Amino acid sequence: MNTFDWLSRLIRFDTTSRNSNVEIIDFIQEWFVEHKAVIRLTRDPHQPKANLFATLPAQDGSLDGGVIFSGHTDVVPVDGQQWDTNPFEAVQVEDKIYGRGACDMKGFLAVVLSLVPAFHKLKLSKPVHFAFSYDEEVGCTGAPLMIDDLLHTGIKPSACIVGEPTEMHPVIAHKGIQVFRCTVRGCAAHSSLTIKGCNAIEYAAKLIGYIRHLADELRQTGPFDHHFDVPFTSVSTNMIQGGIANNVVPEQCEFIFEFRHLPSMKPHNIIDKITHYVQQELLPQMQKEQVNAGIEVKNIAVVPSFESSEDGVIDQLIRIMNGDKAIHKVAYATEAGLFQRAQIPTIVCGPGSIEQAHRPNEFVSILQLKKCEALLRKVIHVL
Numbered sequence: 450m451n452t453f454d455w456l457s458r459l460i461r462f463d464t465t466s467r468n469s470n471v472e473i474i475d476f477i478q479e480w481f482v483e484h485k486a487v488i489r490l491t492r493d494p495h496q497p498k499a500n501l502f503a504t505l506p507a508q509d510g511s512l513d514g515g516v517i518f519s520g521h522t523d524v525v526p527v528d529g530q531q532w533d534t535n536p537f538e539a540v541q542v543e544d545k546i547y548g549r550g551a552c553d554m555k556g557f558l559a560v561v562l563s564l565v566p567a568f569h570k571l572k573l574s575k576p577v578h579f580a581f582s583y584d585e586e587v588g589c590t591g592a593p594l595m596i597d598d599l600l601h602t603g604i605k606p607s608a609c610i611v612g613e614p615t616e617m618h619p620v621i622a623h624k625g626i627q628v629f630r631c632t633v634r635g636c637a638a639h640s641s642l643t644i645k646g647c648n649a650i651e652y653a654a655k656l657i658g659y660i661r662h663l664a665d666e667l668r669q670t671g672p673f674d675h676h677f678d679v680p681f682t683s684v685s686t687n688m689i690q691g692g693i694a695n696n697v698v699p700e701q702c703e704f705i706f707e708f709r710h711l712p713s714m715k716p717h718n719i720i721d722k723i724t725h726y727v728q729q730e731l732l733p734q735m736q737k738e739q740v741n742a743g744i745e746v747k748n749i750a751v752v753p754s755f756e757s758s759e760d761g762v763i764d765q766l767i768r769i770m771n772g773d774k775a776i777h778k779v780a781y782a783t784e785a786g787l788f789q790r791a792q793i794p795t796i797v798c799g800p801g802s803i804e805q806a807h808r809p810n811e812f813v814s815i816l817q818l819k820k821c822e823a824l825l826r827k828v829i830h831v832l
């Protein structure tokens with residue numbers, strides 16, 4: 450199957466993160482088995498999801514060294530979006546292919562899978578590895594299981610290319626993400642008797658205001674890295690809910706906030722300030738009104754930052770092949786930091802633009818897919 454055939458098949462699988470990805474993994478696994486790949490599956494212990502790690506061995510049978518082509522199988526929802534085509538059907542219009550995941554990142558997976566027969570026929574001096582994960586879009590929760598399993602095998606790949614959409618520019622750094630759920634517990638009362646209650650929404654608002662203060666401070670004073678499009682660590686509150694009626698002092702309020710930090714910044718520098726404000730300022734105020742009032746701040750997602758040495762082997766390799774001497778760093782996160790933590794030199798480089806990701810009428814251009822294919826064909830002869 451060529452790249453378009455693969456992309457059409459992959460898009461037909463509704464692998465929105467809330468769904469199982471087992472069906473698409475089984476489908477891909479059959480392709481690798483057909484081409485004599487060594488397969489390792491890691492399954493989520495709590496839900497029907499799986500990672501696939503496949504290796505085409507070197508000519509001498511070795512599984513050591515070589516490059517990993519890495520991508521995630523899940524996509525974001527289409528709920529509430531207005532599409533001009535069926536989002537789970539690949540549609541080509543002129544030089545673009547539309548569909549959910551076309552850009553992020555089934556386009557890369559399609560290129561990789563279409564090249565498997567050609568790689569299999571080669572007399573490989575080093576193996577070629579393929580890493581397909583689940584639940585990247587909800588906090589990179591699937592890949593760690595696969596990487597831990599890989600480390601236990603003793604296999605040591607030489608490099609990894611994470612194929613997130615970069616317009617085929619070599620990205621050497623991205624921010625880390627920390628996501629938190631904050632639950633504020635007050636005391637319910639009739640709204641005519643406010644002194645009998647403790648208003649969870651109002652205290653949540655105070656904390657949100659403090660979080661915004663931190664965000665403004667970071668925006669004004671840094672630290673800064675102007676290679677990023679947003680050159681400072683950003684903090685934002687993105688979801689909130691609370692209260693049960695317009696005449697009841699709300700007993701509970703819950704909100705989600707995140708920060709996206711520069712690789713040079715330690716995450717605890719931010720959360721320690723928030724924790725101190727909660728413990729020293731808000732809780733004493735709340736507990737004067739209601740002794741059982743409380744605030745819980747729980748970390749629900751962590752994606753490590755990523756920063757590769759500009760002089761690293763893989764960075765030099767990609768720059769030479771692309772003729773791209775610019776320094777590219779991005780604010781969005783990927784699984785690259787996870788591979789880097791496993792001591793695998795990593796870079797992010799893939800077809801399509803991040804501006805198309807997560808949007809209605811998501812697309813990837815055929816030219817980008819062709820550039821990706823040409824690059825990957827070269828890579829396996831060098832790494």
